[in-house]
Each structure stands twice: as structure tokens, then as C-alpha cells.
Amino acid sequence: MSPPPNLAPKPPASATSHASATGPIVRLEKLRKTYQMGGTSVTALSGLSLEILAGEYLAIMGPSGCGKSTLLNLLGCLDRPTGGQYFLGGQDVSDLDDDALSAIRGARLGFVFQSYNLIQQLSVVENIEVPLFYQDCPEEQARQIATDLARRVGLETRLDHKPFELSGGQQQRVAIARALANDPLVILADEATGNLDSASGREILDIFDDLRQQGKTLIMVTHDLEVGERAKRLIRLRDGELESDLRK
Amino acid sequence: MLAIGEGASFKAQEIIKTLGSQNILLRSQKPGEEEKISNRRDNYVLEYGLTNEDLKRIRNTIPGVETALPARVIREYVWNIAVRVDVDIVGTLPDYPVVRNHQVAIGRFFNQADLDAAETVCVLGTEMVQKLFPLDEPLGKDVRIGENYYRVIGIMEPRTTGAFSEGNLEEAGGAPRDRMFIPLETARHRYGEVLFRRRAGSFESERVALHEITVKVVKSEDVIPVSEAIKDVLEKNHKKKDYAVVVPLELLKKAEETKKIFNLVLGSIAAISLLVGGIGIMNIMLANVTERTREIGIRRALGARRKDITTQFVIESVILSASGGLLGVLLGVLIPFGVSHFAGMRTIITPGSPILAFTISGLIGVVFGLYPALRAAKMDPVEALRHE
Numbered sequence: 001m002s003p004p005p006n007l008a009p010k011p012p013a014s015a016t017s018h019a020s021a022t023g024p025i026v027r028l029e030k031l032r033k034t035y036q037m038g039g040t041s042v043t044a045l046s047g048l049s050l051e052i053l054a055g056e057y058l059a060i061m062g063p064s065g066c067g068k069s070t071l072l073n074l075l076g077c078l079d080r081p082t083g084g085q086y087f088l089g090g091q092d093v094s095d096l097d098d099d100a101l102s103a104i105r106g107a108r109l110g111f112v113f114q115s116y117n118l119i120q121q122l123s124v125v126e127n128i129e130v131p132l133f134y135q136d137c138p139e140e141q142a143r144q145i146a147t148d149l150a151r152r153v154g155l156e157t158r159l160d161h162k163p164f165e166l167s168g169g170q171q172q173r174v175a176i177a178r179a180l181a182n183d184p185l186v187i188l189a190d191e192a193t194g195n196l197d198s199a200s201g202r203e204i205l206d207i208f209d210d211l212r213q214q215g216k217t218l219i220m221v222t223h224d225l226e227v228g229e230r231a232k233r234l235i236r237l238r239d240g241e242l243e244s245d246l247r248k
Numbered sequence: 249m250l251a252i253g254e255g256a257s258f259k260a261q262e263i264i265k266t267l268g269s270q271n272i273l274l275r276s277q278k279p280g281e282e283e284k285i286s287n288r289r290d291n292y293v294l295e296y297g298l299t300n301e302d303l304k305r306i307r308n309t310i311p312g313v314e315t316a317l318p319a320r321v322i323r324e325y326v327w328n329i330a331v332r333v334d335v336d337i338v339g340t341l342p343d344y345p346v347v348r349n350h351q352v353a354i355g356r357f358f359n360q361a362d363l364d365a366a367e368t369v370c371v372l373g374t375e376m377v378q379k380l381f382p383l384d385e386p387l388g389k390d391v392r393i394g395e396n397y398y399r400v401i402g403i404m405e406p407r408t409t410g411a412f413s414e415g416n417l418e419e420a421g422g423a424p425r426d427r428m429f430i431p432l433e434t435a436r437h438r439y440g441e442v443l444f445r446r447r448a449g450s451f452e453s454e455r456v457a458l459h460e461i462t463v464k465v466v467k468s469e470d471v472i473p474v475s476e477a478i479k480d481v482l483e484k485n486h487k488k489k490d491y492a493v494v495v496p497l498e499l500l501k502k503a504e505e506t507k508k509i510f511n512l513v514l515g516s517i518a519a520i521s522l523l524v525g526g527i528g529i530m531n532i533m534l535a536n537v538t539e540r541t542r543e544i545g546i547r548r549a550l551g552a553r554r555k556d557i558t559t560q561f562v563i564e565s566v567i568l569s570a571s572g573g574l575l576g577v578l579l580g581v582l583i584p585f586g587v588s589h590f591a592g593m594r595t596i597i598t599p600g601s602p603i604l605a606f607t608i609s610g611l612i613g614v615v616f617g618l619y620p621a622l623r624a625a626k627m628d629p630v631e632a633l634r635h636e
Contacts, residue, residue, distance in 0.1 A: 078549060078629045099553045106551015117546045117633070134551040178550070 023090060025185055025217050026052035026075065031084035031094075033070050033240075044070035046240040047084060052186075052219065057212040059231035060221045067240040068221050069190070075219060076109055076188050077101045089185050106134045110179030114191035116171040118163040124174050125150060125159040131182045149177035153207060169200030176207055180216075187211065189220040193227055205230055270314075270468045271347065272475045273494040274298055274461040274482070278454075296490035297456040302482060306463060310477045312470040313463055317347045320435045321459040326428060327392040328380040335376055335428045337393065339435025345404075347464045355387050355402030358431050366433040370398040373426035374406040396438060398430060471497045522608065525572070526616035533565050533620035544624050545632030554625035561624050565617025566610055573609025577602045 033045040044067045052058055062068050073079040074086060077093055080101075086094045093104055110131075111117075118127045128146035137145070150156055153173035155166075163171055172192060179187050189208070193201035205227065208218055212232070222228050236243040276297025298318075306316045320339040325332050338344075342359050345351050358369050370391065377386055390397040404427075465474050475495045482491055537544070544557055552560075580602065584595035 073630050076549065078633070099555075102548065102551055102553040102556075105549060111549050113633070117542065117549075119543050119546060130547065131550040134547075134553075134556060182551070 024051040024087075025054045025056075025089055026050070026219075027087040029085045029087075031071075031074060031086060032082050033067075033074060033079070034082045044240055045074070045081075048240070048242060049084075050235070050242065050245075052217065054185075054217055055212070055215045057208070057218045057232040058220065058235060059228040059233070060219065060235050060237060061223070061225070061228045062237035062243070066237040068237055070240075071237065072188060072190055072219075072221050075186070076111060077104045102134075106131060107182060108185045110182065110184035110187040112172070112175050112179050112187065112189040112192045114194040116163070116168070116175045116195075118171055118174055118178075120163055123160045123162055124155055124166070127163065127174055128178045128181050131178060135182055145181060146177070149180055150174075152180075153177045167200070168196050169203055172196060172200070172204050173207065176204070180211075186217045186219060189218065191222055192220065193222070193224065201227070269497050269500065270465045270471060271496055272463040272465065272471065272478060273496070274302075274463065274478065275492045275494065276456050276459045277490055277492045279488040279490045294454040295456075296454065296488065298458040298461055298482075298491055300457050302485065302491075303458060303461055305481050305485070306461065306478060310474060310481065312466055312474045314466045315343060315347055315464045317341055317344060317462040317464070318432065318458045319344070319460040319462070320432065320439070320456075322435065322439055324393050326376065326380065328389070331380050331382075333376045333379045333426070335373070335426050337435070338427050338429050339432040339439075340429060341432055344429065344462075347462050351405050352402045353405040355400070357402055357429070363431040363433050366431060366437050368396060368398045368434060369401045369431070371402040371404060371429040372400055373404050373428060375426040376428060377403055394438075404429070468497070471495060522612055525569075526612045529565060529569050529572075529613065530616040530620060532568065533561065533617050534623070536564070537561060537620045537624040540624075541627065541632050541635040544627055545629050545635065548627075548629035549633060557625040558618075558621045561621035562614060562617045565621065566613035569613030569617070570606070570610045573606045573612075576609065577605050580605060 028048055028050040030047040030049055031045055032043070032047050034041045034043045036042075048067075048071065060068055060071065070079070074081055077088070077096075078101075080096075081094050084094065085092055088104065089108060091104075093101065096104065119130065122130070125143065125146045128149055129142045132142040132145060147156070147159065150159055153176055155170060155173055155177070158166065158170065163174065166174065172195075176192075192208075193204050196204065208220070209230070212218055218231075220227070220231060228234050232248050234244075234246045234248075236245075278294070279296055300318075303316055303318050306313060317340060322337045322339070324335065324337050326335050326337075342357060342363060345357050352371065353374070355371070357371055358367065361367075362369050372380070372386060372391075380386065380391060381389070386400045386403065389400050391400060392398075463474070463478065465471050472495070475493060475498075479493055482493070547557060547560075581597060584597055587593055588595045
């Protein structure tokens with residue numbers, strides 16, 4: 001196997017330094033993931049190295065089975081790599097235990113899923129409060145933050161609605177608000193526009209553009225080339241390896 | 249269930265109380281059928297029962313006996329002009345009210361002077377007063393028994409549980425008869441020792457000196473040994489078993505034992521239903537966890553630790569079981585109330601039992617909710633998020 005091409009320009013700081021204002025917010029070093037399927041092991045990621053800087057808007061594309069989902073799960077601290085290292089904000093998170101990973105997810109990451117994944121029995125504002133609840137945020141403050149975020153995504157009139165009373169686009173906006181609630185280092189979006197019609201999809205992408213302008217780091221997995229084109233950096237994966245890395 | 253049990257045991261205790269826990273009851277009793285061999289029934293006088301000698305022996309030879317109260321019980325009709333009541337006439341001593349813990353409500357009991365003079369005075373039981381004197385005041389009036397008139401000098405308090413303590417000597421079952429009291433000497437003079445009984449159309453005569461002796465013991469802890477001593481004395485002096493010894497304290501102990509068994513049975517039924525209920529809760533919670541796998545995945549992705557998920561589901565299970573418990577406590581209070589009201593049974597709800605029941609139902613929620621909650625927490629977040 002050839003060493004993975006790394007076309008990203010080297011950041012000024014040394015690769016081993018801890019998080020600083022200028023260091024990469026995400027750094028992957030020879031990240032590997034293999035799954036045990038019965039007796040055989042399947043390699044999903046074979047030694048991927050990647051650096052993502054603060055404020056980048058990155059899209060990950062590739063055919064099915066190329067390791068996109070695996071990479072996103074690893075980036076989202078939902079899964080642990082079989083080998084290699086993952087630094088998030090300068091901290092090595094590849095060997096942390098379950099509780100520590102939960103804490104990282106709760107404090108530093110925000111998720112936006114393809115199927116919105118709102119909790120059906122909770123209202124809009126309560127859904128946005130969920131990450132804050134697990135951060136032991138005082139109730140009043142959480143309500144304040146959640147209301148502000150709902151306003152930011154244009155849902156201030158629907159605070160007490162349940163998810164099933166909202167359209168797909170509105171639900172996804174609630175999900176974005178929820179992802180922003182804990183002011184994360186990185187927002188991970190998995191096919192965030194995949195279930196939406198093109199108009200609603202564009203609304204979501206507009207919000208992502210706004211977020212990027214505010215300096216948020218966004219990592220997005222998508223099938224849709226049009227969506228991928230709006231990102232400022234496009235990574236293509238093939239068979240668990242980096243195929244291309246383009247910046248605009 | 250426990251309320252009914254408590255009520256039953258309370259009733260038993262009350263019965264014992266009326267008999268007196270310091271008392272031992274001796275009763276004359278017809279000897280067994282096989283010993284009553286007689287071809288000449290008309291002339292035969294059946295002689296049995298406790299004698300005045302027995303009374304003397306008990307009074308004089310057994311230590312720890314405070315008093316021994318003899319009584320003759322004669323079943324007769326009592327008349328007030330044209331009204332007739334079938335009662336037990338009890339010839340006894342003036343200390344009957346004290347020993348038997350049965351007080352006079354109106355008027356007075358007869359005294360030593362009445363006894364010595366064999367006065368024809370009587371004290372009526374409450375129930376017969378209503379039948380004999382439905383309209384007027386009985387005190388100072390006369391009632392007729394056979395050819396003799398007796399002046400009413402007092403009326404007894406109602407007995408809560410006459411059926412048990414005043415159990416008929418021979419006819420088991422049937423409504424208990426009310427008692428009327430006359431001085432023992434008067435009874436002796438009027439009736440002698442041979443009694444004629446109307447029975448199944450024929451007459452039967454029997455000779456019984458004393459029908460009952462109530463022995464009061466000085467200290468209640470001596471009741472059992474004294475009763476043993478009395479049994480020994482009676483056994484030596486009676487060829488036939490023509491007496492019965494009843495120790496209320498023993499009855500109390502038996503009642504307590506019965507109650508214990510009753511509670512044990514009820515307790516095991518309760519335990520089984522708790523187990524079944526607990527498994528039901530576990531089942532519901534497992535289904536709940538499976539149904540909400542995705543929610544668990546979302547919460548985990550948003551920063552919930554395993555502990556947070558466990559806590560959430562245990563709390564839900566406790567809410568489920570505690571609301572069940574609340575409903576149960578409500579029913580547990582209402583049903584005994586209904587039972588008391590409609591079936592006339594006495595029920596007692598001990599103050600601790602609703603609290604205990606509620607606490608246990610909460611604990612059931614924790615115990616049986618723990619496994620589903622742990623299963624929820626153990627889920628892999630990636631798998632859980634992918635779950636449809």
C-alpha cells in the first residue's frame with residue numbers, strides 16, 4: 001500500500017505540539033480501523049493521516065464503503081480506532097475510556113445527522129437543551145441558550161412544538177441548533193441535506209456558510225457533489241485511503 | 249389482606265380480653281356417649297361435672313389462685329307478663345363482675361347479703377332487656393321464672409363477643425343465649441342439684457353441682473402452670489372426663505400462631521405477586537429500551553455517559569412501579585374499607601403498611617429496572633444511532 005498522499009499544506013506549528021491558536025484542531029495520524037466480521041477482519045480505514053485547521057469547512061466524499069462513515073464515527077468519538085492516533089484540540093483521544101469519550105462528545109463536538117435524530121417526545125427547545133443537560137448547565141441558563149439558538153435558526157415561534165409537527169428542513173435546523181448548544185470545537189454533519197428537498201437543503205447549507213463565516217469548524221460527509229462543492233476543502237476517500245484533498 | 253388479618257387478630261384479642269387473660273375457665277361437660285349406658289332412661293339420673301369439692305380443692309390446695317368463682321347455669325324461660333325469653337340463668341357469687349370483667353351498666357349486682365339470704369333478685373343481660381321490656385324501665389320490676397318471681401336490680405353491660413365466652417355448654421352452635429344472674433344460694437334453693445331438661449321431646453334429668461368455675465390467677469404469667477395443676481387435681485378426682493379446661497391465654501397464643509401462619513401465607517402471596525409484577529415491569533422496560541434505542545444513541549452522541557442512561561431508565565422504571573404502588577395503596581385502603589362496610593368484618597390498617605407498600609413498590613422499580621437500564625447503557629452508540 002502506498003503511503004497516503006497528504007496534499008494539505010503543513011501548518012506552521014509542529015505536528016507534535018499541543019493545541020494552540022494556530023495548531024490544527026483535528027489531527028489524524030495513520031488512523032486505522034478494522035472490523036471483525038465473523039472470522040474475517042475487514043479494513044475500513046487503512047492508516048489515514050489528516051489535519052484540519054480551526055475554521056475550515058471540509059467535505060468528505062467518496063463511494064459507498066470507502067470508509068466515510070467509519071471516519072465520521074471516529075472523528076465524532078463514537079468509536080475507537082484500531083490503530084493510529086487522533087488528536088482533537090491537541091488532546092489524544094484515541095485511547096480514552098467510554099466516560100471520557102462521552103465527556104469529549106458532550107463538550108467539544110456537535111452532531112448533525114441525515115435523519116435529524118431529534119427526540120420525539122421533547123419539544124424544540126428541550127431538544128436543543130439536551131447537550132447542555134449532560135454538561136450540568138443550570139436550567140435557566142440552558143433555556144436562555146436554547147432560546148437564542150432557536151432564534152438564530154429561525155424557529156423562535158416554534159419553541160414548544162414537537163419534532164413531528166415540523167417540516168424536515170425545520171427539524172434539521174433544530175438539530176443544527178442542538179449541535180451548537182455546547183459551543184463545540186467541531187461540528188460533524190452526516191449527509192445533513194440527504195433527506196431534504198433542494199430548497200430546504202439550500203437553507204441548511206446557507207446556515208453552514210454562516211457558521212463558517214463565524215469561524216466554526218465544519219466537517220461534512222456527503223454524496224452530493226453540489227453540496228461538496230460549497231465546502232472550502234474537499235476530501236475524497238477510496239477503499240479506506242485518502243484519494244484527493246482539494247482546497248479552494 | 250393484611251388489614252383483614254389484623255382485624256381478625258384484633259377480634260381474637262378482644263375475645264381473650266373479655267375472658268380475662270388471668271382467668272382459667274372450667275366447665276362441666278357431659279361425658280362421652282359410650283359411657284352413658286342405660287336401658288331405663290326414665291329413672292336414670294346422669295351425674296357428672298364439677299363438684300363443690302373440686303371448688304374447695306382448687307381454692308385451698310393450688311397456690312397462685314386468687315379467686316375461684318363457681319356458677320350454676322340453668323336454661324329456663326323467663327317471663328315478663330306474656331313475653332317469654334329463653335335464657336341461661338346463672339347462679340353465681342357477687343364477685344362475678346370483677347372476675348369475668350363484665351360490669352353492671354344500670355343498677356347494681358347482688359351483694360353478699362343477697363347471697364346469704366338467698367334473695368330472689370336478678371341482674372339481666374342487655375339483650376333480654378330489649379325483648380322482655382321493650383317499652384318500660386325494667387329496674388325494680390319483677391320477672392317470672394317458673395313459679396318464682398325475681399326482682400330486677402341491675403342490667404349488665406353488653407358483651408362484645410358473647411358467642412365465644414358464653415358458649416353453650418351442650419348445644420354447640422346456634423345463637424348464644426343471653427345470661428341472667430341470680431345469687432348462687434338462690435339457685436341452689438330453687439333448683440336443687442337435679443335438673444330436668446327438655447330435649448327432643450323427652451325429658452332427661454341430670455345432676456350437676458356446678459356448671460362453671462372461673463379461676464382467677466394472681467399473676468398472669470402463672471396462668472399456664474396453675475392450669476396444669478388444676479388439670480392434675482381434676483384428673484385424680486374424676487373418673488370420667490366430664491369437665492373441660494379452657495385457658496384464654498392459651499387461646500390467645502393459638503390465635504397469635506394462627507395469625508402468624510395467616511400473615512405468612514398472605515406474605516408469600518404478596519411476595520409472588522411482587523415478583524410477577526417486577527418481571528412485568530422488567531419486560532415493559534426492556535421493550536421500552538429496545539423501542540428507544542435510537543434515542544439512547546442520540547443521547548450518547550450528545551454527551552450522555554453510560555451512568556446517565558442507566559439513571560434515566562431506572563428513574564423511569566421507578567416512576568412506573570411507584571405509580572403502580574400508589575394505585576395499590578389506594579386500593580389497599582379502599583378495599584378493607586369496603587369489606588368493613590359490606591361484609592361487616594373488622595379490618596385494621598396499621599399506619600406503617602401503606603408506607604411500607606409504597607416503599608417496596610419503589611424498590612421493585614429499582615431492582616427490576618436495573619437490568620433493562622444497564623442493557624440500555626451498554627449499547628454501542630454507533631449501533632444505537634443506526635437502529636431503525
